Amino acid sequence: MLFSAHQLSCIRSDRVLFEQLDFAIDAGQIWQIAGRNGAGKSSLLRILAGLAEPIEGELRYKNQPLTQVQDEFATNLCFIGHLSGVQPQLTALENLAFWRACYALKPADDWALLAQLGLAGLEDIPCQNLSAGQHRRVSLARLWLTAAQLWILDEPFTALDVSAIAQLRQRFIEHCQHGGAIILTTHQALDLPEIPVQQLTLEYRW
Amino acid sequence: MGSVYLQTLRRDFRLMTRQKSDWLNPLMFFLIVLTLFPLGIGAKPNLLREIAPGIIWIAALLSVLLGSERLFRQDYKDGVLEQLVAARAPLFPYVLAKISASWCASGLPLLLMSPLMALLLGLDSKAYWAMVGTLIIGTPLLSLLSALGAALTLSAEKGGILLALVILPLYIPLLIFASAAVEQAGFGLGYSAQLAVLGAMLCVALAGVPFAVQHALKLNVG
Secondary structure, eight states, X not given: OOEEEEEEEEEETTEEEEEEEEEEEOTTOEEEEEEOTTSSHHHHHHHHTTSSOOSEEEEXXXXXXXXXXXXXXXXXXXXXXXXXXXXXXXXXXXXHHHHHHHTTOOOOOHHHHHHHTTOTTOTTSXXXXXXXXXXXXXXXXXXXXXXXXXXXXXXXXXTOOHHHHHHHHHHHHHHHHTTOEEEEEOSSOOOOTTSOEEEEEEOOOO | OHHHHHHHHHHHHHHHHHOHHHHHHHHHHHHHHHHHHHHHHOSOHHHHHHHHHHHHHXXXXXXXXXXXXXXXXXXXXXXXXXXXXXXXXXXXXXXXXXXXXXXXXXXXXXXXXXXXXXXXXXXXXXXXXXXXXXXXXXXXXXXXXXXXXXHHXXXXXXXXXXHHHHHHHHHHHHHHHHHHHHHHHHTTOOOHHHHHHHHHHHHHHHHHHHHHHHHHHHHHHO
């Protein structure tokens, strides 16, 4: 089992978001976390990514407790939250160069990657001048850079147009066929016939 | 690790060239305070020379404090810090690079402006060299402490006053020893003891602060 959660509980502002949640993800799988706004999807993803601590419960990575293999887990994780992680005063190229250094990736042709993502001609414009969808594309470019096996994505389809969504789906399929695993939240139907998509629905609780 | 340091440094210098007001405003503030003092006190060069060390260091403290709130704020809001915390490893060189860049933007210009300060406040050459010495040791310490304050108050909305309350007490020993050194030099006395104390404070801060900042950032993001 690549990554699993046991008996997770989370309380936010005196409200129990979820308790005793169990789930496990293996290579090649996609888990879609569904639920109403405020049901605790983002909180769950932040806990899974190691950014927040659960009130109760344990995470296991490759059948070992996460606390023991935290560094290995972090290098094998690509987390994209609802904050873009794009510095708005820098250009797309400069943002990519910074991520490459942070994820210890080899330099490669970022121009080609940005062109592939439909950002040709916008490489050297500060990201604050891009549209919301283009901004999102720059943020998602990390999925093409990273070598991480486990992706945790919070609403990756927000602000994207039809062609970008198709491209992202294609990337998901590629990733899963190469032994990757994805945990994501989205309000859209995922519609990936090639890949087993598991659903986890969080109930909105009072 | 080295490449994260260099890349963050380059990134910060780029941002400085694009957002000049971030680092120019505190420097302007510093210069304005220094020019207002001679005007306000009037034609009393001896009095001015006596209080010059205190004026310089108070103005330096406040100008560094003014710029420090922005240190991690933008990266926090955009989610860059969240990314770094999730990826774990590169946080330490990132913090070091941020502190180095902030010193280049706030401490180094003070050092370069020191001849002008001496001119404005009528310092003699002995006091001037003492001031340069204290600035060389003291401004990195200022940058380190302000990074600590900025990291601790990161998730507080409008954390400016809180930041001042957290780090001003830490600045006070620096203020006392640095202005004492300049004052002693003005009287023609030795000031190596004060410099040594400042150096010791810098060493302690260098050893501890980057780790503390790293943990504070993790806490604030989590």
